Amino acid sequence: MELKTKSARMATIPALYDMQTTFFNNALEGISDKDAHSRLDTKANHIAWLAGSLVQQRYELARDLDKSKSYKQQADDLFKDNQGIKEGVTYPSLEQFKKDWKEISPILRELLVNADDAQLNKKIEMPGMEFPLFDLITFVSYREANCIGQIAL
Numbered sequence: 001m002e003l004k005t006k007s008a009r010m011a012t013i014p015a016l017y018d019m020q021t022t023f024f025n026n027a028l029e030g031i032s033d034k035d036a037h038s039r040l041d042t043k044a045n046h047i048a049w050l051a052g053s054l055v056q057q058r059y060e061l062a063r064d065l066d067k068s069k070s071y072k073q074q075a076d077d078l079f080k081d082n083q084g085i086k087e088g089v090t091y092p093s094l095e096q097f098k099k100d101w102k103e104i105s106p107i108l109r110e111l112l113v114n115a116d117d118a119q120l121n122k123k124i125e126m127p128g129m130e131f132p133l134f135d136l137i138t139f140v141s142y143r144e145a146n147c148i149g150q151i152a153l
């Protein structure tokens with residue numbers, strides 16, 4: 001059965017979104033919280049930070065699509081304002097990130113399906129740049145796949 005989105009531009013986004021919703025949980029399967037904090041003797045982001053930043057991204061996108069609510073993950077203070085990884089910080093458990101992911105995913109999916117062209121054309125401002133919300137949504141989809149791939153690796 002084909003899913004109808006309010007905007008034709010969003011036609012493929014829910015399918016990618018659904019795959020990545022599942023892949024996130026699959027990639028985290030069997031990883032201990034101890035191992036999730038390992039940076040493998042590099043400056044690479046660890047799995048706990050990657051997972052939390054993905055959760056944060058979904059909550060922030062939900063806020064961009066629905067200004068009437070203030071969606072926040074439990075670890076919002078560690079990730080808000082695009083904060084990078086912090087040295088010496090123990091991030092929440094992967095189970096906490098999975099719980100928040102499970103909470104926001106159906107909400108954001110519904111917002112994506114029901115986004116209309118007026119919403120998608122609305123300008124998003126970030127320091128030094130401005131672009132339509134649709135461009136942010138497509139970038140978020142790309143970034144999710146990229147980060148989930150890093151976790152799986």
